[in-house]
Amino acid sequence: MAGPEILNKPVEFRSGLKAPNPTLKSAMTERLCTWSDDPSEFNKRGWPTEAYINLYKAWGKGEIGTIVLGNIPCDARYPEAKRNACIDYTIAGKDDYVKAYRPVMEASKANGSIVIAQVTHAGRQTSEEIVDVPVSASDVQCAPAMGMKFGKPRPLTVEEIKDIVKRFAFAAEVLYEAGADGIQLHAAHGYLLSQFLSPRINKRTDAYGGDLDGRSRIIFEIISAIRQAVPDERFIIAIKVNSADFAEGGFDGDDSMEMAKRLERAGVELIELSGGTYESRAFEHKKESTIKRESFFIEFADRIRPHLTTAKLAVTGGFRSSSAMAQAIAERSCDIVGMARPLTGEPELVKALLEAKSQRAIETHPSLPAELAIPACVFQMSQLGRNEPVSNVGTEQGVQEDRSEGGSEEMDEK
Template structure:
């Protein structure tokens, strides 16, 4: 049995410092693709409009008393989808994006949760059946993994990088106009920002490759552009962020700590800590034992807790949570009550049961 003091911790509100927005409790729904957008492979231009179930699903999450709802992947370029059936935010579409997104955002916020949709560009992690010519930091091709094959990528030009930065900023502004409290930038799981940060993928010799400062430039410029476009601290910028990519020669925790500080200084107010890529899918939250040198923790505890709490130690302002593997309320309570992290993120448990939060909070 938990002590009452510890139980109360998960139910405590927490304030996002820059925006002053209050999160009603310490549990959040991490970004998890809903696959509730229209899709027709022969008509990609007409795909990605939210289906009615998109709002209904977010209403069910809100009714479960969750503190933050991050919508899953929303690709910002319809020619480069990470998969079929997600809602797309691209200025090149025939419907009104603000009107289309508003019902789901209103539904997510209907019970006091903060709503932070995730905006995404997959880079080379585009299934070959959707696009044979992806874009990435360099031309390093992803080997077949997760049951899919991937085309050889073309390195982004500097103009291409600026185009993507503009798209991220446009998507954030559109979501702000549709009522979102902020966004989560997907900078994990092997997507585009990981492909720039990782020295084993990024072989560039210009100002976007080489030193860590250069490899982090695209991500930092994107955060800056979102800030400029949404023009107020009231709009929350969150980042889903890897502790490691669990690939030899890839992102290391030491480098990620430095990037974490740069992001916090740039105005990121919420971090969802995760890890891995498509080729090393530790993000699925399973035991880490398949990654040499990373012993697994107890079953039911967040698998990235050991790194998230180190980020929390060096953080001066942001709210820090971690997703992956949380299944046991006692572990969640213990980590939050000890101040190791601020929040716990949930993916699949809420997919199966949107009332899971209620069950936890009601002890």
């Protein structure tokens, strides 16, 4: 079948929820919400703004099958970056958050997309600019990365771990009542849940460390708490997990396969596969064999997909053409294809691919330095939030505009 024909087929989850097509906008750090560094104004952190809603309105028009909001810290003390959207029960009650997030859901779902919100905790990857002493599974410090420095973390107490479980469940309840179709746990890219999974970072000797049973315990406690908070099974639980950390002694491909099996048994309906951490960026081809298939992590998906029966597998990172996306689905390497960076410059790319008006995303002009590719996306999202024309980084003129105005911020995706 031709690419558009495959990409126009709906995806039905075990719970009965149906996405109109197998494309997914992966979570990114939009940085368009309210913020205050003043401790006395802590309650001003992370509230959706008009620009944040406008951004999702633009993506909603793109007919993306599944839109993933993100990343949304469940603890505003430890965000991935300033101006993250947040859902923190110490700042406000459920009703206030539901009122704030409902317009975001409505804008995202206006053209038929299903919407899942990624909830996260940065752990040791909260920069020194925000907090001097971050928290983590143990006291292993994150090396400077992506223009940021990180303090030496302190290990979370068991009581604090239980509080984090509560925070994820509270966020799930907010999102459900605001109209989201599901929640995604961010257990990839070196964030807190990923820190627990990694034997290189997690040196605990209690019930939350040691073997995979211990290192993954917090995740399964969160899943159980979410289902208690939101018993409606049509509200799906998803997770983003690394195919591998690509760091010696870290979470590896065998761990990833075993986790996928366990997550499915726990009722997770969507597993999004990615890879790497702040210290070991993985958004590049590690093997020559994956270049033609575009996806960085497709060979990991090939190993995992045959072991799943009810959970859908999404792969994000590298996809740029409708032909490669369709091939990945036709060959049963995955059920859903994810994109992030291409959709900041072309928010209606998926619609164009579905209608065969385009065959691939715009190629970034070679004059854009690699280290500015991600900041360029941050700038494009801010343009969408302001309802401005988006810089075209496929042209030298667009690159110059982006370089002169886009700043040097980083973001989370590929």
